[in-house]
Amino acid sequence: MNTGKRQKQRKVLLMGKSGAGKSSMRSIVFSNYVAKDVRRLGATIDVEHSNIKFMGNLMLNLWDCGGQDGFVENYLTHQRAHVFSSVAVLIFVFDIESREFAADVISYSSIIRALQENSPSAKVFVLIHKMDLVQARLRQQLFEERAEYIRAASEGFKDTVEFWATSIWDQSLYKAWTQIIYYLIPNAGSIEALLRQLAEVIDARELILYERTTCLTVTHVTRGLEERNPFTDRFERISSILKTHKQSMAKHTNLPPNIANFAEMQIKTGRFMFFITRLTENTNLAAAIPPSEQIFNAARVNISLVRPRFAELDIGSAKASARGGI
Amino acid sequence: TGRLPNSKAGDDKPRLLLMGQPRSGKSSISSVVFHKLPPSETLYLETTTRIKKESMHSFMDFQVWDLPGHVDYFDPSFHVDHIFEEIGALIWVIDAQDEYLEAIMQLNKTILNLQHSYPSINVEVFVHKVDGLSDDYKADTFRDIIQRVTDELSDHGYENAPVSFYQTSIYDHSIFEAFSKVIQKLIPQLPTLEALLDSLCQSCRIEKAYLFDIMSKIYIAADTSPTDGGSYEIASDYIDVVIDVSEIYGWDRTLALEVEEEEIRGESGCNDAESLITMERKGNHYLYLREINKYLALICLMGDDSPAEKKAVIDYNVGVFQTALKQVFPRAEREPPGHHH
Numbered sequence: 001m002n003t004g005k006r007q008k009q010r011k012v013l014l015m016g017k018s019g020a021g022k023s024s025m026r027s028i029v030f031s032n033y034v035a036k037d038v039r040r041l042g043a044t045i046d047v048e049h050s051n052i053k054f055m056g057n058l059m060l061n062l063w064d065c066g067g068q069d070g071f072v073e074n075y076l077t078h079q080r081a082h083v084f085s086s087v088a089v090l091i092f093v094f095d096i097e098s099r100e101f102a103a104d105v106i107s108y109s110s111i112i113r114a115l116q117e118n119s120p121s122a123k124v125f126v127l128i129h130k131m132d133l134v135q136a137r138l139r140q141q142l143f144e145e146r147a148e149y150i151r152a153a154s155e156g157f158k159d160t161v162e163f164w165a166t167s168i169w170d171q172s173l174y175k176a177w178t179q180i181i182y183y184l185i186p187n188a189g190s191i192e193a194l195l196r197q198l199a200e201v202i203d204a205r206e207l208i209l210y211e212r213t214t215c216l217t218v219t220h221v222t223r224g225l226e227e228r229n230p231f232t233d234r235f236e237r238i239s240s241i242l243k244t245h246k247q248s249m250a251k252h253t254n255l256p257p258n259i260a261n262f263a264e265m266q267i268k269t270g271r272f273m274f275f276i277t278r279l280t281e282n283t284n285l286a287a288a289i290p291p292s293e294q295i296f297n298a299a300r301v302n303i304s305l306v307r308p309r310f311a312e313l314d315i316g317s318a319k320a321s322a323r324g325g326i
Numbered sequence: 327t328g329r330l331p332n333s334k335a336g337d338d339k340p341r342l343l344l345m346g347q348p349r350s351g352k353s354s355i356s357s358v359v360f361h362k363l364p365p366s367e368t369l370y371l372e373t374t375t376r377i378k379k380e381s382m383h384s385f386m387d388f389q390v391w392d393l394p395g396h397v398d399y400f401d402p403s404f405h406v407d408h409i410f411e412e413i414g415a416l417i418w419v420i421d422a423q424d425e426y427l428e429a430i431m432q433l434n435k436t437i438l439n440l441q442h443s444y445p446s447i448n449v450e451v452f453v454h455k456v457d458g459l460s461d462d463y464k465a466d467t468f469r470d471i472i473q474r475v476t477d478e479l480s481d482h483g484y485e486n487a488p489v490s491f492y493q494t495s496i497y498d499h500s501i502f503e504a505f506s507k508v509i510q511k512l513i514p515q516l517p518t519l520e521a522l523l524d525s526l527c528q529s530c531r532i533e534k535a536y537l538f539d540i541m542s543k544i545y546i547a548a549d550t551s552p553t554d555g556g557s558y559e560i561a562s563d564y565i566d567v568v569i570d571v572s573e574i575y576g577w578d579r580t581l582a583l584e585v586e587e588e589e590i591r592g593e594s595g596c597n598d599a600e601s602l603i604t605m606e607r608k609g610n611h612y613l614y615l616r617e618i619n620k621y622l623a624l625i626c627l628m629g630d631d632s633p634a635e636k637k638a639v640i641d642y643n644v645g646v647f648q649t650a651l652k653q654v655f656p657r658a659e660r661e662p663p664g665h666h667h
């Protein structure tokens with residue numbers, strides 16, 4: 001029976017010229033690499049697939065498509081239907097340092113046409129990448145110029161394509177990927193509603209739900225004064241902080257990064273208290289609360305009580321898969 | 327960061343001189359360590375043409391002078407005394423990715439010149455930019471440089487010169503670790519601090535304890551148990567996590583609303599920031615951080631046999647440690663311990 005909790009496979013294409021940085025970002029976001037490790041990566045041969053389970057019946061099915069001309073030719077001809085059908089999202093990566101920008105855009109156009117033919121309702125995200133190589137004061141303008149030019153070549157996706165400036169060397173990578181994930185999560189609404197209820201009960205200033213492997217934010221709720229928090233980029237910053245910390249722990253404990261998880265992290269100061277704890281199989285919850293031991297202790301108890309309700313939303317849990325598994 | 331205002335010369339603070347050939351990485355080092363510049367941004371640093379003085383206000387005040395590489399400081403027209411008096415350490419930076427014979431010659435010339443008037447100066451040689459080198463090549467280069475410097479000095483009749491060598495890179499923790507060791511030599515209270523940390527480790531089954539300068543992430547003391555390479559790294563990464571999260575959620579909420587700080591704070595917040603990480607696999611405490619005063623934080627890596635129930639023991643002993651430390655560094659208490667980072 002379809003309970004609406006059936007696992008939802010969402011196909012995501014990662015494309016762009018060879019050397020643009022696709023596998024680098026994939027390895028950092030999904031495979032526990034740190035930025036300086038990516039020099040070890042070789043060019044991708046044909047397509048590399050990875051599956052990542054997220055909160056709330058989302059299974060990401062990522063296709064990292066090697067960008068050398070021969071492969072691209074092949075995607076556009078023999079494998080055209082295979083590659084471009086039932087695509088939920090196309091992520092196209094441009095290298096800001098490329099000397100052949102015009103040619104890159106032509107190649108982008110032909111991919112866009114193939115996508116339009118086979119998956120007209122797909123969403124396109126364009127990442128203008130390696131922005132660290134541009135001096136800080138020139139970044140914004142160059143980004144906007146490139147984005148306008150690419151938009152003009154986006155055919156049927158002109159009005160919906162989104163642009164992000166990224167670099168593996170800072171949190172901009174997380175900012176872009178967080179948006180992509182949020183777009184893909186089918187039941188974000190119900191997760192958010194539950195999270196908001198929880199926030200009210202424990203009097204949290206902010207709750208952030210994030211996926212454990214990637215540390216990408218699934219969703220968050222913010223209450224009261226915290227809405228004026230001047231750090232509007234805090235969600236991607238926290239992703240990036242936690243990801244770095246995870247690597248550091250793994251290195252030190254000699255555990256593989258997917259196992260080197262903390263059970264709990266707490267930070268208490270005179271201005272706020274903060275803790276992170278496991279919520280479901282694939283997610284952690286970060287809570288920022290007022291600086292009070294009572295609130296802190298009550299919050300921890302309440303979160304452990306509400307865990308099963310979140311687990312129901314999470315396809316990864318044994319209960320959900322037993323029910324919807326046939 | 328707001329803690330490095332320029333100050334006038336001539337303050338009687340220990341002074342660290344950064345010297346070396348042009349492009350060896352001096353300005354990059356001082357920007358990364360004292361201004362938290364991301365290492366990749368150092369590519370855009372302009373060449374230094376005049377002496378750049380920074381003073382660093384922390385648990386103790388000291389100055390860092392970045393000396394442009396193209397000046398001959400022993401030219402008679404230069405007032406050498408003005409530069410070298412009161413100096414705490416001379417840090418000589420050698421670019422390990424470049425030809426270094428000329429750099430070694432200059433270094434030796436400097437050491438020999440200084441030997442007459444200032445025999446007690448610590449000379450700290452940073453064999454720098456080792457990030458680009460293979461492990462073998464790195465080790466060979468390091469050995470070769472040490473050999474050449476000591477040989478040449480002894481050829482000039484200077485044996486056992488007070489020269490230490492470090493391998494450094496701004497792209498990892500090595501530069502901070504090297505700076506830590508340099509600065510520790512300038513802290514007269516070091517043995518006391520080490521003894522205090524040793525006794526803390528013993529009473530709480532702590533594997534490794536560090537006393538960190540929060541802003542610079544230089545550690546000014548550690549317990550004296552043998553260290554494996556990774557401990558400094560994880561401790562310093564951990565400080566980053568706590569500082570970053572504290573910046574994000576520790577913003578001044580009185581700015582957003584016309585209320586008194588006191589109203590927001592409630593009554594039970596803790597004065598000294600504290601943090602704890604428990605590992606999933608082990609189920610015990612793993613990392614512990616406690617703000618000691620405005621400048622210093624204690625970071626502990628827990629031993630495997632430090633169970634969660636021991637938190638009270640740790641709190642008690644850290645309290646004892648904190649009190650003892652107040653007597654070692656009374657100045658840090660002049661300003662109330664307070665708003666974090």
Ligand SMILES: Nc1nc2c(ncn2[C@@H]2O[C@H](COP(=O)(O)OP(=O)(O)OP(=O)(O)O)[C@@H](O)[C@H]2O)c(=O)[nH]1
Binds near residue numbers: 021039133
């Ligand atoms: N400076 C800088 N370099 C980057 C960045 N991202 C990736 N790189 C570098 O770009 C190079 C190519 O990266 P890959 O990820 O292998 O490129 P790719 O797009 O997967 O290439 P194909 O697999 O051939 O399609 C690597 O040497 C990375 O170190 C970035 O944000 N900044």
Ligand SMILES: Nc1nc2c(ncn2[C@@H]2O[C@H](COP(=O)(O)OP(=O)(O)O)[C@@H](O)[C@H]2O)c(=O)[nH]1
Binds near residue numbers: 347351367371454
């Ligand atoms: N690979 C590498 N490059 C470095 C390192 N430190 C500095 N550099 C680079 O060396 C160059 C010269 O640095 P700079 O600080 O201006 O040298 P200065 O003239 O001695 O002050 C810059 O391009 C830096 O990015 C390092 O640890 N590793």
Ligand SMILES: [Mg+2]
Binds near residue numbers: 022024064
């Ligand atoms: Mg690739």
